[in-house]
Amino acid sequence: MSKKLPKRNENYSEWYQELVIQSDLAEHSAVGGCMVIKPYGYAIWERMQQILDQKFKETGHQNAYFPLFIPKSFLSKEAQHVEGFAKECAVVTHHRLKNDPNGKGVIVDPDAKLEEELIVRPTSETIIWNTFKKWIQSYRDLPLLINQWANVVRWEMRTRLFLRTTEFLWQEGHTAHATADEAIAEAKLILEIYADFVENTLSIPVIKGTKTQNERFAGALETYCIEAMMQDGKALQAGTSHFLGQNFAKAFDVQFLNKQNQLEYVWATSWGVSTRLMGALIMSHSDDNGLILPPQLAPIQIILIPIYKTDQEHQEVMAKLEILYLQLKNHGFRVKIDDDDSKRPGWKFAEWELKGIPLRFALGPKDLNNHQIEVFRRDTQEKAIIPIENLVANYVSMLLNDIQKNLFVLAQKRLQERTIFVNHYEEFKEAIEKDCFVMAHWDGTTETELLIKEETKATIRCIPFNNPKEIGYCVRTNKPSQQRVLFAKAY
């Protein structure tokens, strides 16, 4: 616990890994590639869940829950879909163990082989569309707006805490609509919800856009996404929303009767964000002293630290802090007093900084005498002594809002400074080498996209909505292009 955190500029990935562990967010589990999300990390995830869940419900979505297991035959009903996920599926083949006749322990009972193997869901389109078939007959059943909070498994070769684990938590929305336009509008609406959440709650600026055909979700006609820049300049996909066309409706034969009494296939979307957002959060704001949490997300926004020597001082200081605690709590702030007598103030300062608590108020005998309190803000590491009567709700709100905003501004500044517009391949390679976001013209072919990836490791993160149409020439092939796209190295 009292170890030094590696420095970001010396070894960014080691810093990240150590920070996750030391700040008590998560740890490696006994199962390879899987992590244990510890109470503090899970509390942050729960905040994300609550806020997103509310936004989904406000826009008419309902939660439901579908099985963890998917019959193998379901997965193969949509050709592109199965191709995209086949290589990373966990497969259940048996349903029973028995004592090992040759010794200790248990073995898989060969007599308990399943007739049809079950896939542990890598995503739930197939099981959900199999179900939607039963739920949809009429245009009156549409739109059908369903979300589920779930775990999924993707058997990746290489894992990193929160960024890529074999099992991860997420939400996946699945909707069915009467028209393509409605479905597209839904996919875009969700992208806006994601962008709003990531920018305003996580304080991370994002670039909205569409994926190229090559990067598109397996089975989608269009994938909308938000891309964020981490402190090392690499891109992290923070959320995706897919327009699935009628692919799944056709694969699972989901048709409805329209007002003209004609059968039509429904139009679909799916969309998700995962515990990967935890990784985005950590890598966007934190520093060499530990986590920095945006106030809107922090499970604890304010930590109160009593300072004292004698029992009497302890009582006096605590009496004042209790009052302060109740006042703050009644105003809706998430606040905690650290009255652990076995730890000294200096230890607590370091500990709560490591955990990223936005504000710290420390109160000791000196302060009581002078009617003052020490205020420390995590983002700037600034300390101030203020008259204690100034510590009112408005002031605290102002501070928290300022921290929330400041984190966004800093991240946005980094994004702007490290986003470079280039027209020649040499500049392109140089900018990618320096881990920048690069806006460049591209001829629109997968062939060129893959070639650039092979030569530079950069991928097209998205075709940004906001880039103006302009005539240009592909940075690699010199063929004509109408718009710059975003290239970067990605997590």
Next chain:
RNA sequence: CGGGAUGUGGCGCAGAGGUAGCGCACUUGCUUGGGGUGCAAGAGGUCGCGGGUUCAAGUCCCGCCAUUCCGACCA
């Protein structure tokens, strides 16, 4: 799936044939308390698993397993 590394007390590590050690954490007591207090006394380990060499194996040899890091694939 390729390349590297590591498996020794709860955690982090040292020990390279001959009585299993250190730091942190833990327990008890005192001390200290406004930036990770100091001292003392304790508790805690079949050294990843299986073979082999040897009078003797954390230590040498062979095999296996696991974890982790770096690449290719991906939320």
